[in-house]
Amino acid sequence: MEVCITSLLRDKGFKVTPQRLAIYNMLSSTRSHPNAEMIFNELQAMYPTMSLATVYKTMEILKEIGLVQVLNAGEDSFRYDAVMTNHPHVRCTECGKVEDVYDVNIDAFVNEVSQGTKYQIMGQQFYFHGICPNCQRKNSN
Amino acid sequence: MEVCITSLLRDKGFKVTPQRLAIYNMLSSTRSHPNAEMIFNELQAMYPTMSLATVYKTMEILKEIGLVQVLNAGEDSFRYDAVMTNHPHVRCTECGKVEDVYDVNIDAFVNEVSQGTKYQIMGQQFYFHGICPNCQRKNSN
DNA sequence: TTTTTATAGAAAACAATTATCGAGTAATTT
DNA sequence: AAATTACTCGATAATTGTTTTCTATAAAAA
Incomplete structure (x- = not known):
């Protein structure tokens, strides 16, 4: 992983810096889909001079360089994801967390749209919002 | 239509003003999914005092009051749609236009996600991006 | 090691959006 | 119809997420 990002950066003419490694490592070891501010807050402790x-x-x-994707889950800020497979996301409108959605068949859906619209589809984003199991439980109390 | 928005506004305690009617009329008679600035620019001619x-x-x-939906098509600004049925949108990355996608079966997809995630899904947004037929033609010349 | 070049980060700039507030206007009451 | 009330308009200022600028400094190349 480290090797991967290091050589990828270098190949594209970017320098390999501690900050970049820290940011990528943090992102690739979480499933919380943080936004810039969350990343900043978490790294500030270890890298006191880190800036937004x-x-x-x-x-x-x-x-x-294709190591992260940017999510626009209908909030006021962007979230980031180091998982590059294109999967839908679901956001809980109560607690605000964003989770991955796996095990759904996207391809058939994309094909349907591609044929219906005659567009050459290059990508897509699917965002669901609702109430997560946790918050559903809280609400019923 | 006019009747509809007029009484809807009044019922909810909002006043019926020329600006509101103009904005809604403009939005409901276009398929261009304009953002705030586009709406503003188009109405400024007829309503010189209109402000953003x-x-x-x-x-x-x-x-x-449920007369428009807000689209977040991965751009820097919101777009608005007076069509309230929940349908996917596709944006051309070359010319920037946003079009509606009809005739696709969303429900099955939503159900699949609902069951897989255990979320109580309240809504969703599907955004595709790609190249529209027009731009494809231009590109091949 | 020296030189070159890109980067970090503070501060300022930016752009979309939201809030404030006084004057104006629609709706309601008299 | 006139007066009252409450909402709204729109200029201006504020806010917020993001981007740019600038310069000392760190990384890569020589």
Whole structure:
């Protein structure tokens, strides 16, 4: 993994810096789909000089070299995901968490749209929102 | 239609103003999914005192009374749609236009996600991006 | 090691959106 | 119809997420 990002950065002419490694490592070891501020807050402890601008600039680079995808889950800020397979996301409108959705057949759906619209579909984003099992339980109490 | 928005506004305690009618009429007679600025620009000619703030405030109200839906097609600004049936959208990455996608079966897909995640799904947004037939033709020349 | 080049991060800039507030106007009451 | 009330308009200012600028500094190349 480390090797991967290191050589990927270098191949594209970007420098390998501690900040970039830290940001990517943090992102790839969580499933919380953090936004820039969450990443910043978590890394600030270990990297006291870390700035939000660096997080944004790094995300830009990581997106460019194909290591992260940017999620727009209908909130006011972007979330980031180091899992690059294109999968839907579901956001809980009560507690705000964003989770992955696996085990659904996207391809058939995409094909249907492609044929119906005559568009050459390059990608898609599926966002669901609702109430997670946890919050459902809380609500019923 | 006019009757509908007029009474809807009044029932919810909002006043019926020329600006609100103009904004809603403009939105419901286009398929271009404009953002606030596009709406503002188009109406400024006929309503010289129209301001962007009014467009935003009106959209807030129209959303609240269920007359428009807000689209977040992965751009930097929101787009608005007076068609309230929940349908996917596809954006052309070349010319930027956003079109509706009809004739696809969403329900089965939503059910699949609902059962797989145990979430109580309240809504969803499907965004596709790609190249529209027009731009495909242009590109091949 | 030296030189070159890109980067980090503070601060300022930006753009979309939201809030504030006084004057104006629609709806309601008299 | 006039007066009252409450909501709204729109100029302006504020806010928020994100991007840019600038310069000392760290990483890569020589």
